Amino acid sequence: MKKISREIFRKILDxxxxxxxxxxxxxxxxxxxxxxxxxxxxxxxxxxxxxxSGLRFKVKTTINxxxxxxxxxxECDPGIVEKQRRIVESLRAMGAVxxxxxxxxxxxxxxxxxxxxxxxxxxxxxxxxxLIGASTNKEGSLTALASAILGYTARTGVHLRTGxxxxxxxxxxxxxKDELDYGLLxxxxxxxxxxxxxxxxxxxxxxxxxxxxxxxxxxxGTSGTAPIVWIEKVTPGFSKVRKPRKKMVVDKHELEDQRKxxxxxxxxxxxxxxxxVTGCPHLSLEEAENILTALGxxxxxxxxxxxxxxxxxxxxxIKKGLWTSxxxxxxxxxxxxxxxxxxxxxxxxxxVTNSVKxxxxxxxxxxxxxxxxxxxxVVEEYGVK
Amino acid sequence: MSLRAKIVNKGFAExxxxxxTQPISFFGGVDPSTGILVExxxxxxxxxxxxxxxxxxxxxxxxxxxxxxYGLAKKGVAPLGIILGQVDSIITAGAILSGIPTVVANIxxxxxxxxxxxxxxxxxxxxxxxxxxxxx
Numbered sequence: 031m032k033k034i035s036r037e038i039f040r041k042i043l044d045x046x047x048x049x050x051x052x053x054x055x056x057x058x059x060x061x062x063x064x065x066x067x068x069x070x071x072x073x074x075x076x077x078x079x080x081x082x083s084g085l086r087f088k089v090k091t092t093i094n095x096x097x098x099x100x101x102x103x104x105e106c107d108p109g110i111v112e113k114q115r116r117i118v119e120s121l122r123a124m125g126a127v128x129x130x131x132x133x134x135x136x137x138x139x140x141x142x143x144x145x146x147x148x149x150x151x152x153x154x155x156x157x158x159x160x161l162i163g164a165s166t167n168k169e170g171s172l173t174a175l176a177s178a179i180l181g182y183t184a185r186t187g188v189h190l191r192t193g194x195x196x197x198x199x200x201x202x203x204x205x206x207k208d209e210l211d212y213g214l215l216x217x218x219x220x221x222x223x224x225x226x227x228x229x230x231x232x233x234x235x236x237x238x239x240x241x242x243x244x245x246x247x248x249x250x251g252t253s254g255t256a257p258i259v260w261i262e263k264v265t266p267g268f269s270k271v272r273k274p275r276k277k278m279v280v281d282k283h284e285l286e287d288q289r290k291x292x293x294x295x296x297x298x299x300x301x302x303x304x305x306x307v308t309g310c311p312h313l314s315l316e317e318a319e320n321i322l323t324a325l326g327x328x329x330x331x332x333x334x335x336x337x338x339x340x341x342x343x344x345x346x347x348i349k350k351g352l353w354t355s356x357x358x359x360x361x362x363x364x365x366x367x368x369x370x371x372x373x374x375x376x377x378x379x380x381x382v383t384n385s386v387k388x389x390x391x392x393x394x395x396x397x398x399x400x401x402x403x404x405x406x407x408v409v410e411e412y413g414v415k
Numbered sequence: 416m417s418l419r420a421k422i423v424n425k426g427f428a429e430x431x432x433x434x435x436t437q438p439i440s441f442f443g444g445v446d447p448s449t450g451i452l453v454e455x456x457x458x459x460x461x462x463x464x465x466x467x468x469x470x471x472x473x474x475x476x477x478x479x480x481x482x483x484x485y486g487l488a489k490k491g492v493a494p495l496g497i498i499l500g501q502v503d504s505i506i507t508a509g510a511i512l513s514g515i516p517t518v519v520a521n522i523x524x525x526x527x528x529x530x531x532x533x534x535x536x537x538x539x540x541x542x543x544x545x546x547x548x549x550x551x
Contacts (some may be wrong), residue, residue, distance in 0.1 A: 031488050031489060031513060031514055032514045034512070038511055038512060041424070041511045042508055042511055042512075045423065045424075045504070045507045045508065045511060046504065063478070063479070068477075068479065069479050069482060070442070070479060070482075071447070071486075072442070072447055072479060072482035072483045072485065072486045073479055073482045075482070075485075075486055075489070076482045076485050076486070076512070079489075170478060170504065170508075171478060172478075172481060172508045172512075
């Protein structure tokens with residue numbers, strides 16, 4: 031078998047292009063396929079071989095979350111902890127920033143408008159293209175890895191002149207009362223748009239905060255294939271882009287249908303415990319503050335509450351005393367991992383979450399029972415006065 | 416007489432043909448240390464892909480399949496060559512990482528030319544599949 035070389039990674043980039051091979055220089059990369067629960071022994075073995083081959087990252091490279099919190103590793107199986115550590119060390123040796131987050135755009139790998147990058151992790155791709163105005167395709171684990179090593183990626187999709195143009199106008203007239211509604215709208219749009227790039231026009235522009243759009247885009251990335259959603263009045267350059275003629279209307283009931291599809295009925299006195307899980311994608315400081323505000327009127331929750339953040343955001347927020355305040359309300363804060371957390375896999379629990387993406391993957395990959403509720407609903411139902 | 420094929424990963428392989436009519440999930444569906452198909456009720460359950468020329472419509476399941484193919488190759492139990500029914504990013508990436516000659520061809524047509532167990536030459540330099548010129 032041939033030694034792992036740059037040549038192999040150029041072939042990986044070439045394999046996603048038909049016809050003439052073209053490349054685009056990139057200023058950063060972000061890698062997925064980091065969690066041991068995801069890539070297992072085959073992935074670990076490959077990443078260690080790669081690291082030992084001497085190849086190094088040519089551009090700034092951040093990495094997705096793993097499946098443990100290095101500060102509370104005792105919660106997880108020692109074998110898993112050791113293998114997760116080996117994955118991270120292999121990548122660190124190649125020059126990766128050990129960000130362990132799905133929100134690199136917040137602190138670890140800030141990207142600017144018009145910059146070309148090569149990011150895996152769909153929610154970060156959608157955020158970078160739709161809210162920042164950068165350019166990245168939805169790279170796969172291996173193409174992102176290839177471009178981190180080579181410093182360029184395949185010039186396809188959004189890197190082409192017309193590659194970002196929207197194909198379909200999506201109109202939504204219903205109410206969007208909280209982050210969950212935004213998430214559900216994104217999810218429905220992804221299901222209906224196929225591979226088309228949507229241009230979203232909200233008839234009633236409610237609380238259109240970055241946190242809400244972050245949820246909309248993360249769930250769009252879960253069900254859809256397009257790397258960008260044009261959001262009218264929000265996406266940089268929206269006024270100059272040509273509006274598509276083809277139109278699609280999303281109805282409020284479609285949101286409700288998907289909410290039901292991703293939610294179990296919780297019996298009056300369930301045998302299993304309930305865990306409220308939030309921070310998918312990792313919480314921004316704004317979202318962490320929203321949680322604190324929502325919990326302001328109560329002493330805490332009658333159910334367990336787990337929040338997932340990046341280590342960098344965790345450190346930033348310590349300065350503001352945010353986590354102390356949250357832990358006083360009984361919220362446990364996890365770093366380095368996402369909701370696909372080692373311990374959650376083994377829990378017999380109903381997972382209540384305000385993230386459509388979390389519900390989708392926890393059902394599909396961890397076979398957990400999930401219930402979608404907004405933060406406000408969670409505080410109303412489980413708040414302890 | 417040879418069957419045309421589109422080159423995915425260049426190279427040259429000769430071996431016994433194994434035809435899977437169903438997609439294969441390398442992650443979970445194939446034993447990573449032996450190459451034996453372990454997916455329940457798969458038509459090839461219990462059969463090994465090791466050292467065969469594997470014809471398969473596509474992959475299915477997790478993208479970690481690429482790493483599994485790499486692992487098989489390291490242990491010397493990967494297919495010698497792969498004939499895909501359609502472009503497939505998981506198997507393609509695995510084949511590139513492992514240096515396995517790979518092409519895309521019409522599997523139905525392939526089945527009218529060859530049968531399971533036939534010795535075939537996979538020429539992924541010129542893009543063709545044929546019988547060996549000399550029989551041993």
